[in-house]
Amino acid sequence: MAKTKIIVIQLKEIIYTVIFAALGILLILLLIFMFTGKDKEDSATQTSLYKAGVWNASIPLGDTIINLEVVLDENHINSVRIVNIDETITTMFPLVEPSLNEIEAQLINDVPIDQLKLDEDSRYTQTHLINGIKLVLDKANAAP
Numbered sequence: 699m700a701k702t703k704i705i706v707i708q709l710k711e712i713i714y715t716v717i718f719a720a721l722g723i724l725l726i727l728l729l730i731f732m733f734t735g736k737d738k739e740d741s742a743t744q745t746s747l748y749k750a751g752v753w754n755a756s757i758p759l760g761d762t763i764i765n766l767e768v769v770l771d772e773n774h775i776n777s778v779r780i781v782n783i784d785e786t787i788t789t790m791f792p793l794v795e796p797s798l799n800e801i802e803a804q805l806i807n808d809v810p811i812d813q814l815k816l817d818e819d820s821r822y823t824q825t826h827l828i829n830g831i832k833l834v835l836d837k838a839n840a841a842p
Contacts, residue, residue, distance in 0.1 A: 747772065747773050747839075748770040748772060748835065749770070749839075750770055750771050751770060751838070752769050753769075753770060753834045753837055753838045754766065754767050754768075754834070755837070757830035757833075759791060759794070760791070762784065765780065766780060766834060767781045768834040768838070774808065775805045776806070777806070778798060778801065778831060779802070780794070780795065780798060783795070793820040794823060797820045797823045801814060801827055801831070814828060
């Protein structure tokens with residue numbers, strides 16, 4: 699005749715087994731999320747618009763040249779300014795600095811360069827500056 703065996707399982711052993719099984723499942727899920735998340739980060743860096751840095755361009759304005767400096771992140775324009783502006787430029791072309799300040803305020807607020815709102819009083823000056831900024835952005839384009 700077969701002898702029956704009685705197995706006594708204590709509640710403490712069941713609780714430990716459940717806790718270790720839950721921790722094991724949690725560890726496996728954590729490892730899966732950690733290693734699959736890197737692919738998403740790599741694809742995010744590949745979709746950057748610009749090469750980050752400080753970019754310059756020279757724009758002819760009358761008989762003089764204006765040097766534009768644009769500071770870029772990978773997906774954002776941080777600042778646009780005129781470097782080494784001469785007093786003759788500010789005297790002969792008084793709308794250059796206020797026009798650039800208006801353009802910079804819009805670009806910093808993530809308005810696309812093709813959708814900038816131009817002021818009627820300084821439309822020509824702003825168009826000239828926007829063309830210079832486009833030159834800089836073409837240089838800094840991250841696409842190969």
